Amino acid sequence: MTRWQQYLQPKTVTEALDALAHSPEPTLLIAGGTDLLLDLDQGRHPPVHTLVDVNSIREMQPIEIHGSELFIGASVPHSKIVASSLVADHAQALAEACNLIGGPQVRNVATLGGNVAHALPAADGTIALMALNAQAEIASSTKGIRQIPLSEIFLGPGKSTLAKDELLVGFHLPLKNKNQASAFKRIMRPQGVALPIINMAIWLERDKDQIADVRVAVGPAGPKPWRALSAESGLRGQHPDNKTATRALELLLSDAQFRTSPRRASADYRRHLVSVLFKDTLQAAWNRAL
Amino acid sequence: MNEITLTVNGKKHTLPAKPGEMLAALLRERLNLTGTKIGCEEAECGSCTVLVDGEPVLSCVYPAVRADGKEIVTIEGLAAEFTAKSAKNAKQELNLGGLRELSGSKVQLHPLQEAFIQHGAVQCGFCIPGQLMTAYALLKRNPDPSREEIRYALKDTLCRCAGYPTIENSILAAAQSLRTGDPIAPPKIQLSAEKHQVIGQVVTRPDAVEKVTGQAKFSDDIKFDGMLYAAVKRAGIPHGILRRLDISKARALPGVVTVLTAEDIPGEHNHGLVVYDWPAIVGLNERVRYVGDSVAIVAAETQEIAEQAVRLIEAEFELQPVVSNPVQARQPESPSLHESGNLLKHIKVRKGNMEQGFADADVIMEHTFHTATTDHAFLEPECSIAVPLPNGRMEIYVGSQIPYEDRQQVARVLDWPEDRIRIVGQLMGGGFGGKEDIAGQIHAAMLANVTGRPVKLLFDRHESLLVHPKRHATQIKVKVGAKKNGCLTAVETELYGDTGAYASLGDKVMTRATTHSAGPYEIPHVRADCYAMYTNNPPAGAFRGFGVTQSAFAVESMMDMLAEKLDIDPVELRRMNALHVGSVTNTGQVLRDSVGLTECIDKVEAEMIRLSGTNDPFKPRPVAGAPHLVRAWGFAAGYKNTGLGGGAPDKAGAEVELYTDGVVEVRTSSAELGQGLVTVLRMIVAEELSMPPEKVRVLVMDTDLTPDGGPTTASRQTYVTGNAARMATQTLRAAMTSTLAEKYDQPPEKIRYIEGLAYVDGHIVSMGDIAVEMKKGGQEPRALYEYWAPETKPLGEGGDMHFAFAFAAQAAEVEVNTNTGEMRVLNVIAANDVGRIVNPLGLEGQVEGGVMMGLGNALTENFIVEEGRVVTDRLARYRIPGIEMTPNIIPIMVEHPTKDGPYGAKGVGEIVSIPTTPAITNAIYNAVGVRVDSLPVDQEQILWGLKYSPK
Numbered sequence A: 001m002t003r004w005q006q007y008l009q010p011k012t013v014t015e016a017l018d019a020l021a022h023s024p025e026p027t028l029l030i031a032g033g034t035d036l037l038l039d040l041d042q043g044r045h046p047p048v049h050t051l052v053d054v055n056s057i058r059e060m061q062p063i064e065i066h067g068s069e070l071f072i073g074a075s076v077p078h079s080k081i082v083a084s085s086l087v088a089d090h091a092q093a094l095a096e097a098c099n100l101i102g103g104p105q106v107r108n109v110a111t112l113g114g115n116v117a118h119a120l121p122a123a124d125g126t127i128a129l130m131a132l133n134a135q136a137e138i139a140s141s142t143k144g145i146r147q148i149p150l151s152e153i154f155l156g157p158g159k160s161t162l163a164k165d166e167l168l169v170g171f172h173l174p175l176k177n178k179n180q181a182s183a184f185k186r187i188m189r190p191q192g193v194a195l196p197i198i199n200m201a202i203w204l205e206r207d208k209d210q211i212a213d214v215r216v217a218v219g220p221a222g223p224k225p226w227r228a229l230s231a232e233s234g235l236r237g238q239h240p241d242n243k244t245a246t247r248a249l250e251l252l253l254s255d256a257q258f259r260t261s262p263r264r265a266s267a268d269y270r271r272h273l274v275s276v277l278f279k280d281t282l283q284a285a286w287n288r289a290l
Numbered sequence B: 001m002n003e004i005t006l007t008v009n010g011k012k013h014t015l016p017a018k019p020g021e022m023l024a025a026l027l028r029e030r031l032n033l034t035g036t037k038i039g040c041e042e043a044e045c046g047s048c049t050v051l052v053d054g055e056p057v058l059s060c061v062y063p064a065v066r067a068d069g070k071e072i073v074t075i076e077g078l079a080a081e082f083t084a085k086s087a088k089n090a091k092q093e094l095n096l097g098g099l100r101e102l103s104g105s106k107v108q109l110h111p112l113q114e115a116f117i118q119h120g121a122v123q124c125g126f127c128i129p130g131q132l133m134t135a136y137a138l139l140k141r142n143p144d145p146s147r148e149e150i151r152y153a154l155k156d157t158l159c160r161c162a163g164y165p166t167i168e169n170s171i172l173a174a175a176q177s178l179r180t181g182d183p184i185a186p187p188k189i190q191l192s193a194e195k196h197q198v199i200g201q202v203v204t205r206p207d208a209v210e211k212v213t214g215q216a217k218f219s220d221d222i223k224f225d226g227m228l229y230a231a232v233k234r235a236g237i238p239h240g241i242l243r244r245l246d247i248s249k250a251r252a253l254p255g256v257v258t259v260l261t262a263e264d265i266p267g268e269h270n271h272g273l274v275v276y277d278w279p280a281i282v283g284l285n286e287r288v289r290y291v292g293d294s295v296a297i298v299a300a301e302t303q304e305i306a307e308q309a310v311r312l313i314e315a316e317f318e319l320q321p322v323v324s325n326p327v328q329a330r331q332p333e334s335p336s337l338h339e340s341g342n343l344l345k346h347i348k349v350r351k352g353n354m355e356q357g358f359a360d361a362d363v364i365m366e367h368t369f370h371t372a373t374t375d376h377a378f379l380e381p382e383c384s385i386a387v388p389l390p391n392g393r394m395e396i397y398v399g400s401q402i403p404y405e406d407r408q409q410v411a412r413v414l415d416w417p418e419d420r421i422r423i424v425g426q427l428m429g430g431g432f433g434g435k436e437d438i439a440g441q442i443h444a445a446m447l448a449n450v451t452g453r454p455v456k457l458l459f460d461r462h463e464s465l466l467v468h469p470k471r472h473a474t475q476i477k478v479k480v481g482a483k484k485n486g487c488l489t490a491v492e493t494e495l496y497g498d499t500g501a502y503a504s505l506g507d508k509v510m511t512r513a514t515t516h517s518a519g520p521y522e523i524p525h526v527r528a529d530c531y532a533m534y535t536n537n538p539p540a541g542a543f544r545g546f547g548v549t550q551s552a553f554a555v556e557s558m559m560d561m562l563a564e565k566l567d568i569d570p571v572e573l574r575r576m577n578a579l580h581v582g583s584v585t586n587t588g589q590v591l592r593d594s595v596g597l598t599e600c601i602d603k604v605e606a607e608m609i610r611l612s613g614t615n616d617p618f619k620p621r622p623v624a625g626a627p628h629l630v631r632a633w634g635f636a637a638g639y640k641n642t643g644l645g646g647g648a649p650d651k652a653g654a655e656v657e658l659y660t661d662g663v664v665e666v667r668t669s670s671a672e673l674g675q676g677l678v679t680v681l682r683m684i685v686a687e688e689l690s691m692p693p694e695k696v697r698v699l700v701m702d703t704d705l706t707p708d709g710g711p712t713t714a715s716r717q718t719y720v721t722g723n724a725a726r727m728a729t730q731t732l733r734a735a736m737t738s739t740l741a742e743k744y745d746q747p748p749e750k751i752r753y754i755e756g757l758a759y760v761d762g763h764i765v766s767m768g769d770i771a772v773e774m775k776k777g778g779q780e781p782r783a784l785y786e787y788w789a790p791e792t793k794p795l796g797e798g799g800d801m802h803f804a805f806a807f808a809a810q811a812a813e814v815e816v817n818t819n820t821g822e823m824r825v826l827n828v829i830a831a832n833d834v835g836r837i838v839n840p841l842g843l844e845g846q847v848e849g850g851v852m853m854g855l856g857n858a859l860t861e862n863f864i865v866e867e868g869r870v871v872t873d874r875l876a877r878y879r880i881p882g883i884e885m886t887p888n889i890i891p892i893m894v895e896h897p898t899k900d901g902p903y904g905a906k907g908v909g910e911i912v913s914i915p916t917t918p919a920i921t922n923a924i925y926n927a928v929g930v931r932v933d934s935l936p937v938d939q940e941q942i943l944w945g946l947k948y949s950p951k
C-alpha cells in the first residue's frame, strides 16, 4: 500500500498549520516517523493521504534559553537533546531518558515532540518532561498559540487532546536553580518490544537536609503518563531517609494503577520494580542536588 | 514536492518524487545502489544504515523526499571517503595492505573495510554495510573510541552471524590505523598446532572485498528485464478447511498478470524435504494446517500491486479446533492433522537395562524442562527469482542451503524433468538451518512458467517470521541415576518435540535431540523416547544445533542438579563421566578416535579459575559496592555429530580445474551461508597444490555448473565437501605431475610445487603453463571427485551411527541483579574440539556467533505462538542479541584429529553454540539459587524465585 500520496515539508509553523487545514484528508503530522511510519506500515494506523513533515520548521528546532525557561523545539531529535549542554545543565533527567531511546540511528531522527504526541504512558522522554514540569506550546490554526501543562495533552494510551489542526511547537522547562536536580531511570526486559516495563523521573529541590520540593513521574502507572502527587507530598519537607522513602513509596503504590501486560510484566512485578526505581532515582536526584 | 535533488556519494541526482517511497528504496531501486540492505523495514536491524549529512540514519524508515538537498553516503561511497579526505598520506594508502581487486579493477579501501576483512568480521556479509556506515560515522566524530563507545554506537546494528567481538576489534584497529597511518594491526588468533602451508593459517574470505564495498549481490539485489513481483495469500488461520476462494477481484486489478491457485499446480501438490506432506498451495476443501499456508499466489507489475491483489483475494475457512502443543497432539481426542495421525515419529534409544541401572544408583533425580520455539532470524529474508529461458528451461536465483533438493522439489511440482531447472545459488545473508526448506522457489517458478516472465518473490520480515520452519519447542523429562561418587548408572529421557504443521526435517532433528539427550557421557544404561508431533504451529525443522541445543539444556541442567545433590564439583562430575576414546555411546557406537572432551573440560576449568581468581568460581560473589549485584560462574559440556549419519549416504562431489591463466577453480553445489565454506575450500586446494590461496576461485551452489555437494547441514561441509575438494585436487595434482614428468623426462617424485610454481630439473613452470601443456597433450586440466563419507548405521542397529563427533565445554559468568531479576553475561569461555583448525579466522567467527546464538536462546529469544497464531511476527517482538549484550568471549581450540577428516578436521558450526545456554542457566542458579527449567530466562520469575524460594 502506498504509505502516503502527498508529503509536505513546510518551513514555518504557519505554513504547517495551513497545510494541516487545507490538504486532502486524511492528514497527519510526521516528525522522525519512527512511531508513525511503522504504525502505518503494519496496519496499526489507518492510511493517510497527506503527511506534513515538521522537521524543517525553524521555530521547532532550537534548544535555547527564553528568559527563565529552557525551550526545546518539538522537532529536536533525541541525539541533539543528549548532546546539548543546556539540557545537561537544566534537565538532566531528559538527557538521560532521550539517551536510552532506540539506538543512535533512531535517535538521529526521532523527536521529543513525536515521543510526547504519541501519548504512550511510558514514553521515556515524556516521563522525564513530566517530572521537569514542562509546559507544552501548542499552535492551532484557529486558536493561535497557547501553553498548557504537559499532562493536559494526554487522554489515554496513544490518544492526545491535540486537535487535528494543532501541533506541538515545543516545550518550556523551568531553568534549574541551585540545589535542584533531576534523574531518570528505567527497567527493560530483553524479550519483546523495546519499551520500558517501568520508568521513572524525579526532580527535586534540596534545602540542606530536606526535600524542599519534588516531582515524581512514573510510567506505565495508568492509562496516561502519571505524576505520583501524594508521594510527592509525603516527601516534601522531609529528609529522604529510608523511613520517609518507604512511606512515600506506600503512597505511590496506593495511587498507581499498575497493569499486567501478558508476557512482559505482571502488575506485581511492576509494583516491586517501582520500589527499586523509586529509591534509586530519589537517591540519584538527591545526591545531584547538592 | 515533485522532484528530489540529492547528492549520493558525491554525485548529484535529480529524480521525480514518488509517493510513499523510502530512501532505501530510492537508493536500491532507482540508483541501483544495492549495497544498502533491507533486513526488517521496521527500524530494528540497522542493515539499511546510510549517512545523511554525516549522521547515520535508517533508510528504511526515512522518507526519500526528506533527503532533498541533503548529502548521502552509502557503503558504495565509503572507500572514496577515505582516499578523498582522510588518508594521512600516500604511504598510508599503501600501508593498508595495498590495493584490492574488485570486479576487475584495483581499489583502495577505507581502513574500516580493510580491518573488517583482515580481522574476519565479515561472515554472511548482509549486515556489514550497516556496521561499516555506523562505525564510519562514529570514527568521524570520535577518532579514538573506547570499547564502550563502539558498543553504544552499534547498539541497534544487528549481526546474526554475531561476530560482535571481532567487529569491535576491527573498528579499534581501523581507528588506530587512521590516527597513526600505520597498517591495520593483525588479529590475535589461535593457529593450528600442526604446521601447514595454508591450512590452519589466517586466510581471508574470497568474497570479503565485495561484501565490504556493497558490491556483493544477494538475491534481492538482482533485477531482470520485464521482471514481475510476486506475493502470496496466506491462510492466516491455524487450522481449517478452505471452503471458498474468490480471486476475481485480484485478477481484475490493473497491473496483475496472473493469480494462481492449487488448481494450477501442474504436478504433485506436496513438497517436503523428507516427507511430501506440505502443500505448495492449499486447494479448495483441503486442510490448512498453519497460518503461513498459502492459498493463492499473484504476479504483478510491481510489488505494491501484487500486495494489493493479495488483499483483494477472499478466502473462507471452516475453522477446526487448534492443536497447539505436542503433548496435546498426542492425546487421542485431538484432531488428526495428517492422514497418518499426529505422530511424525516415535524415536527410541535403548542401551543396557534400565531396572538394573536405577537399582545400581545411590541417588535418582528427575526433572522436566521446556524449551521455546526460536527463529533463525537470518538478516536476509528469503528471496527467489525464477527466470524462464527461451530454450524452455528455467533458472531459479535463490540463496538455498540445498540447491539440488530445491531443483528436485520444484521439478516435482512443475512436473518437469529435474534437468530442465537450474538453481543458481546466490550469496546468503545467513541460513543457520532456516534456508533448507522450500520458501518461495516453487511459487516463483509456477508464476514464471505461466507468465513467461522473470518473477521475484521476496518475503518481508513479517512473512519470513510467519512462514519458515523454526527450532522445535520441546518438553524434556530427564531421570538420572548415579552412584554416591558421581558415576552415572542410568539416564532415561522422554522428549516431546513440536514439529508444527509439516514434517520438514523434524524426524531427523528430534532423532539428534534424542540420541544426544543423555549428554556427552558414558552411561551403561540409557533409554530415550521421543515423540515428534504435528501441531498447528509453524513447522519446525533444522536450526543450528539440530535438536541438541534443546536436549543439552535439559541434561546439562540435570548434571548440575545432580552435582549439588551429591556435593561433587560439577566440573569433576562431568570429567569423571566424560566420553573418551574407547567409550561406547548411547547408540552403541565405539569411539575410536578424536574425543577431546576431557581436554575441553580441563582447559575451560583452568581458564575459569584464572579469570575469576578463585578456586570456587561457582560460589556467588556480590559486587563490591553494589551488594545487590551477584556474580557466579556456570559450566556445561556438549557434543554434536558431524555429518548426516544414521545410515544416510553422506557424499559430496567437487571438481577442480586449472586454467591457463594460472587460476584454479573449485566447484561444488555445497552452500555458503556466511559460515566460510568458500574460504575452507580455497585453503584446501591451495594447500594441496602449494599455491597462494588468492589464486583459487570458488564456485558454489549452481546445479548446472557444480557437482552435488549435498545439504549444507549437520556441520558436514568442511568434512565431506572438504574431503571431496582435497581428493579432487590430489587427482589433478597427480595429472599435472605426470604431464611435467613426461615433458621433462623426470621421475614424478622429483617435481616440486612451491608458491604456485613447479620446479622440475632446473626448470620453473608456472601453473598456467602446466594447463597449456596438459591441453596440448589432449588432457583436460581438471578432476572431479565424489567423496563418500564412512558408512554409518541407522539408529537401533548399534555400530557407527556417525562418522565423527565434535566436543565442547563452556563456562559462563553471569551477574544477576537481585533487586530486579535482570541479568547479564560477563564472560564466556568456549573450548571446542574441532579435530583440526583449518580456517582460524572463520572458526573464531563461528565461535563468537555460536555463543551469541546460545546466549539469545537463553535470554532473549522466544517465538510466541498462541493457539496457532504468531505473536512475535515482527523483529521488534522477536529479539536477537545485539552488541551490548555481548560478553567477553574467550575461544579455545582443541585439536584431536579424526582419522578421515580433511587434515583431521570435523564439524564446528553447531557445537560452538550447544553448551552456552545451560552454562548460563547453571550460572544463574549458582548466583541466586533459582533453577531455570524453562527457556528463555524470565527475569520476573528469577526475581520471585530468589525472593521467595532461595537456595
Ligand SMILES: Cc1cc2nc3c(=O)[nH]c(=O)nc-3n(C[C@H](O)[C@H](O)[C@H](O)COP(=O)(O)OP(=O)(O)OC[C@H]3O[C@@H](n4cnc5c(N)ncnc54)[C@H](O)[C@@H]3O)c2cc1C
Pocket (backbone or CB within 6 Å): A028, A029, A030, A031, A032, A033, A034, A035, A036, A037, A054, A074, A075, A100, A101, A102, A103, A106, A109, A110, A111, A112, A113, A114, A115, A116, A117, A118, A122, A123, A124, A125, A162, A166, A167, A168, A169, A194, A195, A196, B042, B043, B044
Ligand atoms: C527501534 C525503536 C526503539 C524505540 N525505543 C524507544 C524507547 O526506548 N523509548 C521510547 O519512549 N520510545 C521508543 N521508540 C519510539 C519512538 O522512537 C519515540 O517515541 C520517538 O520519540 C517518536 O518520535 P518521532 O519523531 O519519530 O515521531 P513520529 O513517528 O514522527 O510521530 C509520532 C506521532 O506524533 C505525532 N507528531 C509528531 N510530531 C508532532 C508535533 N510536533 N505535534 C503534534 N503531533 C506530532 C505524529 O503525527 C504521530 O502521531 C522506539 C522506536 C523504535 C523504532
Ligand code: FES
Pocket (backbone or CB within 6 Å): B037, B038, B039, B040, B041, B042, B043, B044, B045, B046, B047, B048, B049, B058, B059, B060, B061
Ligand atoms: S531494514 Fe532498516 S532497520 Fe532493518
Ligand code: FES
Pocket (backbone or CB within 6 Å): B121, B122, B123, B124, B125, B126, B127, B128, B158, B159, B160, B161, B162, B163, B379, B429, B430, B674
Ligand atoms: S555477517 Fe552480520 S549478519 Fe552475517
